[in-house]
Amino acid sequence: MDETDVIVIGGGTGGYSTALRAAALGLEVVLAERDLIGGTCLHRGCIPSKAMLHAAELVDGIAEARERWGVKASLDAVDWSALTATRDDIVTRNHRGVEGTLAHAGVRVVRGSAALTGPRTVRVTPVTATGPDGTPGTGDGQGVSEWTARRGIVVATGSRPRTLPGPAPDGRRVVTSDDALFAPGLPASVLVLGGGAIGVEYASLHRSMGAQVTLVEAADRLLPLEDADVSRHLTRGLKRRGIEVLTGARLEEAEPYDDGVRATVRTARGEVRTLEVERLLVAVGRAPVTDGLELAAAGLATDERGFLAPADWSRLETAVPGIHVVGDLLPPPSLGLAHASFAEGLVVAETLAGGTPRPVDYDAVPRVTYSSPQTASVGLSEAAARARAGDDAVVVNTMPLTAIAKGMVHGQGGIVKVVAERAAGSGSAVSAGSAPVQASEPASAPAGRILGVHLVGPHVSEMIAESQLIVGWDAEPADVAQHIHPHPTLSEAVGETYLTLAGRGLHQH
Numbered sequence: 001m002d003e004t005d006v007i008v009i010g011g012g013t014g015g016y017s018t019a020l021r022a023a024a025l026g027l028e029v030v031l032a033e034r035d036l037i038g039g040t041c042l043h044r045g046c047i048p049s050k051a052m053l054h055a056a057e058l059v060d061g062i063a064e065a066r067e068r069w070g071v072k073a074s075l076d077a078v079d080w081s082a083l084t085a086t087r088d089d090i091v092t093r094n095h096r097g098v099e100g101t102l103a104h105a106g107v108r109v110v111r112g113s114a115a116l117t118g119p120r121t122v123r124v125t126p127v128t129a130t131g132p133d134g135t136p137g138t139g140d141g142q143g144v145s146e147w148t149a150r151r152g153i154v155v156a157t158g159s160r161p162r163t164l165p166g167p168a169p170d171g172r173r174v175v176t177s178d179d180a181l182f183a184p185g186l187p188a189s190v191l192v193l194g195g196g197a198i199g200v201e202y203a204s205l206h207r208s209m210g211a212q213v214t215l216v217e218a219a220d221r222l223l224p225l226e227d228a229d230v231s232r233h234l235t236r237g238l239k240r241r242g243i244e245v246l247t248g249a250r251l252e253e254a255e256p257y258d259d260g261v262r263a264t265v266r267t268a269r270g271e272v273r274t275l276e277v278e279r280l281l282v283a284v285g286r287a288p289v290t291d292g293l294e295l296a297a298a299g300l301a302t303d304e305r306g307f308l309a310p311a312d313w314s315r316l317e318t319a320v321p322g323i324h325v326v327g328d329l330l331p332p333p334s335l336g337l338a339h340a341s342f343a344e345g346l347v348v349a350e351t352l353a354g355g356t357p358r359p360v361d362y363d364a365v366p367r368v369t370y371s372s373p374q375t376a377s378v379g380l381s382e383a384a385a386r387a388r389a390g391d392d393a394v395v396v397n398t399m400p401l402t403a404i405a406k407g408m409v410h411g412q413g414g415i416v417k418v419v420a421e422r423a424a425g426s427g428s429a430v431s432a433g434s435a436p437v438q439a440s441e442p443a444s445a446p447a448g449r450i451l452g453v454h455l456v457g458p459h460v461s462e463m464i465a466e467s468q469l470i471v472g473w474d475a476e477p478a479d480v481a482q483h484i485h486p487h488p489t490l491s492e493a494v495g496e497t498y499l500t501l502a503g504r505g506l507h508q509h
């Protein structure tokens with residue numbers, strides 16, 4: 001049995017970030033990975049999907065150039081194999097980069113499937129499989145190894161697509177987000193089941209590439225965890241692009257046949273619709289991965305949904321002292337997002353090195369959907385703010401992006417919505433479409449601390465960063481309003497929204 005300071009199980013974003021930070025703090029780290037370093041995000045999630053969505057944006061640009069700007073351009077065809085080659089090259093280069101960074105940091109990567117054998121011990125059994133992109137992972141190439149962790153063990157085994165009873169994914173007609181990447185091409189028609197981030201992004205991608213798309217969501221709105229106005233404006237934007245959006249709808253039956261899938265959907269109004277589509281893409285969430293981990297050997301068990309919950313959220317430490325958990329294996333309020341897992345990795349590594357890092361503030365983690373239109377949010381939705389602080393304690397200011405010149409240039413609609421605490425002693429409320437706060441009354445500016453910011457529209461993924469600092473630093477509109485936004489940019493709409501909430505509105509009326 002070999003000894004090390006820290007053993008990390010799983011080399012996705014959660015695991016490798018923990019390993020890197022722990023090594024940087026001088027700890028000896030072993031990282032066990034049974035597939036490819038980089039995990040879901042790099043090989044089957046964030047990176048390949050955003051690469052394809054970038055190509056989709058270029059395709060949409062051709063239509064916009066022709067229809068709005070008089071550019072005599074047309075789309076001949078999308079060469080799927082060229083598109084996926086570029087995508088895979090980006091993934092491969094990132095994969096090599098992360099492996100190189102780990103090696104440089106001195107992290108020892110052991111290729112194999114890890115199981116707990118006690119509260120401080122792990123066994124790693126080699127696996128022979130290569131990853132989905134065919135690239136072999138790195139490792140020591142040794143046989144079964146047994147490790148004792150002097151400081152602690154970090155479980156970062158992530159998640160996989162959740163499937164439903166009914167036809168199993170076959171990689172061709174019924175697919176998950178994993179299979180959709182490696183399918184030989186894009187279908188002419190698709191039913192996307194699930195209107196969370198994956199469903200919305202893949203519906204958007206397929207539509208850009210010319211497919212007929214029906215998006216079916218069981219809840220009464222898309223992105224049901226986001227602010228209701230985000231769902232509303234996103235739905236409007238997707239419908240404008242020709243995507244059929246059915247919310248409050250259920251898939252009753254799906255029957256694969258030679259060339260596709262015959263699906264029966266019950267709509268919110270109780271109508272039964274039969275759709276024949278080339279592909280059914282199931283995007284109904286992700287399930288935590290713990291198979292082969294042998295948690296019980298360390299005295300651990302998952303919760304009823306399969307997550308490994310920490311007993312101490314501030315240190316992300318389980319009920320067994322010294323065993324920590326990061327990433328998609330965590331239940332809510334963790335968010336199933338790569339950047340949340342990076343933050344969790346930092347907290348756990350610094351804890352294991354003897355520090356007392358600030359816990360992750362899940363309310364302040366930005367959430368982005370890279371569809372067309374995009375959505376980007378941070379902090380509380382209006383409903384959550386009202387539920388937490390009370391109806392009278394909240395003010396809201398919403399501004400359409402088309403109210404500013406750059407929004408008109410883009411011509412895609414969208415909104416900036418800011419949710420804030422009502423300032424003490426302020427009587428007036430600001431809300432969508434209401435009269436602006438008078439500039440002559442700056443002392444009675446209605447808004448205090450900013451609780452949430454919600455954006456829908458083009459490029460808003462790149463615009464959320466300032467609001468993330470504003471929410472994270474408990475800023476008030478008056479603190480922000482004096483900082484000037486460049487003209488003409490979409491970000492001006494954010495600045496103008498804060499100006500109004502500070503009682504100094506310029507253009508908003």
Ligand SMILES: Cc1cc2nc3c(=O)[nH]c(=O)nc-3n(C[C@H](O)[C@H](O)[C@H](O)COP(=O)(O)OP(=O)(O)OC[C@H]3O[C@@H](n4cnc5c(N)ncnc54)[C@H](O)[C@@H]3O)c2cc1C
Pocket residue numbers: 009010011012013014015016032033034035036037038039040041042044045046047049050112113114115156157158159177198289291292293326327328329336337338339340341
């Ligand atoms: C289509 C899609 C798009 C996404 N887009 C985004 C996005 O744009 N932005 C964003 O923030 N998030 C996005 N996500 C979510 C993001 O991918 C996850 O939150 C993130 O990958 C979680 O990282 P993790 O380290 O917890 O788990 P994973 O990345 O799943 O890594 C876990 C690793 O553990 C390994 N493992 C499992 N069991 C064992 C074992 N017993 N022994 C050894 N190794 C083991 C696995 O092989 C895997 O490599 C997306 C997800 C999907 C599916």
Ligand SMILES: NC(=O)c1ccc[n+]([C@@H]2O[C@H](COP(=O)([O-])OP(=O)(O)OC[C@H]3O[C@@H](n4cnc5c(N)ncnc54)[C@H](O)[C@@H]3O)[C@@H](O)[C@H]2O)c1
Pocket residue numbers: 164193194195196197198199201216217218219223224249250251283284285286335336337367368369370
């Ligand atoms: N841009 C991003 O940050 C990004 C992109 C993709 C994925 N992710 C993350 O990956 C994870 C998985 O994403 P996801 O979209 O699969 O999961 P999700 O849980 O976010 O959304 C799943 C959706 O499917 C719906 N649903 C469930 N069962 C259904 C059914 N039978 N019929 C119709 N609808 C049904 C749910 O109501 C929900 O809205 C999430 O944590 C997500 O945040 C993030």
